[in-house]
Amino acid sequence: xxxxxxxxxxxxxxxxxxxxxxxxxxxxxxxxxxxxxxxxxxxxxxxxxxxxxxxxxxxxxxxxxxxxxxxxxxxxxxxxxxxxxxxxxxxxxxxxxxxxxxxxxxxxxxxxxxxxxxxxxxxxxxxxxxxxxxxxxxxxxxxxxxxxxxxxxxxxxxxxxxxxxxxxxxxxxxxxxxxxxxxxxxxxxxxxxxxxxxxxxxx
Ligand code: HEC
Numbered sequence: 001x002x003x004x005x006x007x008x009x010x011x012x013x014x015x016x017x018x019x020x021x022x023x024x025x026x027x028x029x030x031x032x033x034x035x036x037x038x039x040x041x042x043x044x045x046x047x048x049x050x051x052x053x054x055x056x057x058x059x060x061x062x063x064x065x066x067x068x069x070x071x072x073x074x075x076x077x078x079x080x081x082x083x084x085x086x087x088x089x090x091x092x093x094x095x096x097x098x099x100x101x102x103x104x105x106x107x108x109x110x111x112x113x114x115x116x117x118x119x120x121x122x123x124x125x126x127x128x129x130x131x132x133x134x135x136x137x138x139x140x141x142x143x144x145x146x147x148x149x150x151x152x153x154x155x156x157x158x159x160x161x162x163x164x165x166x167x168x169x170x171x172x173x174x175x176x177x178x179x180x181x182x183x184x185x186x187x188x189x190x191x192x193x194x195x196x197x198x199x200x201x202x203x
Pocket of ligand 1: 108111112113114115116132133134135142150153154158159160161162164168176180
């Protein structure tokens with residue numbers, strides 16, 4: 001027999017030996033070679049339990065309590081709303097940093113460019129393929145939107161735009177708002193936005 005045939009044969013024998021007995025009904029309790037971690041005294045979600053009165057491992061929330069980390073009390077941060085006026089916050093509650101802006105750029109390019117285009121002018125691949133054209137971000141209307149409104153659009157969607165709350169965490173939404181503002185500024189920049197020592201190069 002050639003070496004390869006021999007190896008294949010050994011493989012088949014090993015398979016039969018190792019798995020052959022599984023699933024066959026037996027009289028005696030099978031030997032459990034290594035019981036470690038196979039049988040743990042723990043509750044699985046939505047399993048039966050005779051310990052709790054409702055017969056389930058799942059327990060309802062205790063009334064009047066909030067789970068740790070789920071308070072979300074800060075209206076401006078979580079909802080983009082000013083609690084005093086009930087209107088969208090005018091200013092991004094997350095301070096502007098270079099690192100954050102780069103994060104916003106990255107997230108914008110991942111989630112928004114497909115529809116809004118890399119510069120935010122609404123010209124994009126999906127529009128070429130027939131999707132409803134989104135608005136140009138560089139109009140006075142959108143430039144004058146409060147930051148909280150843009151946050152709300154990402155969070156809840158608007159008319160033909162779906163919500164991106166499931167894909168984009170709160171902190172990233174605010175960084176995208178920063179980046180969208182930077183995009184808007186880039187399309188309305190004047191010579192005074194350029195550092196003085198670099199202005200000559202553009203003149
Ligand atoms: C699937 C395509 C699509 C994606 C992805 C998308 N948008 Fe939109 N967006 C739209 C469309 C379409 C509209 C116009 C909605 C309408 O008026 O019906 C819109 C509108 C908007 C508006 C204007 C809202 C208003 O009040 O007029 C903003 C701001 C906006 N999008 C931001 C974003 C940001 C930021 C992202 C990325 C997180 C994003 N969009 C991702 C399609 C998209």
